[in-house]
Amino acid sequence: MSADPHSRSVAPAWLERPAHANRLAPAVWPERATRDDDGVLELGGIPATALRERFGTPLYVLDEDEVRATARRTLEAFRAAAARHGVQARVYYAGKAFLSTEMVRWVTEEGLAVDVCTGGELAVALAAGADPSRLGFHGNNKSSAELERAVEVGIGSIVIDSLIEIERLAAIVERRGATQPVLLRVNSGVHAETHEFLATAHEDQKFGFTLADAPAAVARIRELPGLEFVGLHCHIGSQIFGTAGFEESAARIVELHAELLQGGELPVLNLGGGFGIAYTSVDDPTPIETLAAGIADAVARQCEVRGIPMPHLAFEPGRAIVGRAGVTLYEVGTTKPVALDGGHSRLYVSVDGGMSDNPRPALYGAQFSARIASRTSDAEPALARVVGKHCESGDVVVDAEYLPGDIAPGDLLAVPATGAYCFSLSSNYNYVPRPPVVALRGGRARVIVRGETVEDLLARDVGVPASARPLDAASTEGTDQ
Structure with a gap:
């Protein structure tokens, strides 16, 4: 043709x-x-x-070689950017981008931690042999069973997403006699230049707390002996090019961080991920080294203006690692x-x-x-x-x-x-x-x-006659699944 x-x-x-x-x-x-x-x-x-x-x-x-190389490059970029300001950086691989036990092994062997957001993702990470203390747990509706499992295995941090979750988690750690490090997810109000469903820092959406509501939530966390408040978390969206959105978001989050310092230490600031990749020949993604330096520098400037120490930084790239x-x-x-x-x-x-x-x-x-x-x-x-x-x-x-x-x-x-x-x-x-x-x-x-x-697919359909099912499915007929 x-x-x-x-x-x-x-x-x-x-x-x-x-x-x-x-x-x-x-x-x-x-x-x-x-x-x-x-x-x-x-x-x-x-x-x-x-x-x-x-x-x-x-x-x-x-x-796999490219995934590993990108993971190493990303970790090196953020560690170097943070080190210039005398702090450390931790990079979590955002498991929602692509998750399997092999993927968990690749990124953890290259030095990354792993971010999960459901009990299923947590199970995959654990099945891969990941160190629970190097896992972070997100999600706007974590069930009691999911939180119970996370605390049971000694998960490194849980990102609190609602007032109900504060009480739900507090009851679990009290019953277990445990102490659980937590962060609070905050919406900075910065709108990422991306699809509406991918922009996650505006106020009218399901994730996190507004800047105005965050102090009361933090105060409640600090009242509960089993919860250790370690910092704030903010994610402004996905498939983002450039540093402007991250820099504006950092300014707003650091302002809140400075206010909360009056009530105790906040050693960590997690600025999420969302770093874009090229899908077409006209896409021009920002090099990860440029992103890392720009974001770290922005946080350092905002801290210097307010006369406060710069916290350690954390990031959660997913697409940028595997896409x-x-x-x-x-x-x-x-x-x-x-x-x-x-x-x-x-x-x-x-x-x-x-x-x-x-x-x-x-x-x-x-x-x-x-x-x-x-x-x-x-x-x-x-x-x-x-x-x-x-x-x-x-x-x-x-x-x-x-x-x-x-x-x-x-x-x-x-x-x-x-x-x-x-x-x-x-x-x-x-x-x-x-x-x-x-x-x-x-x-x-x-x-x-x-x-x-x-x-x-037929093996899951209980209406398929036993004679037409695979042997393993037919053999379980009449048993509890």
């Missing part, structure tokens, strides 16, 4: 039409992503076609040129996955990129929309991208920057099994999360 000369006018303004649609934008793809002499995409030194042959598609691919290291592989099933008003057209490229393995475009209007992974092509670029196999018109994987006009069924398609929030948000919509996760390291590939099968 040749490119539609009118397609340019229906493409989004930011999307540039390339001379050819084979190039891999350096900031978007894993650092070691390249093409071999036959034009096949290589990830971690392994041809994408070999990965398809061995593991099938759809397939989540994670470059770029991930690529999802799909196989093209059908292509369909669609005529639009004004003589324009768009090429719809349907793949064997979709919103069940990457719901972010449907949820947030997130933009992604794509390239043919099994070959290169000299065909004219065509404006394409990559869509999934689900029974939804909003089942879009890549809203707008230029792909070779001869893309055809059987081609292998790769979507980069899928390491964060794709597996984590995946579902079984339309009874589609979730794909496996494969890790690459040292030129070798291994499964770290097994993919599901239709049989796995």
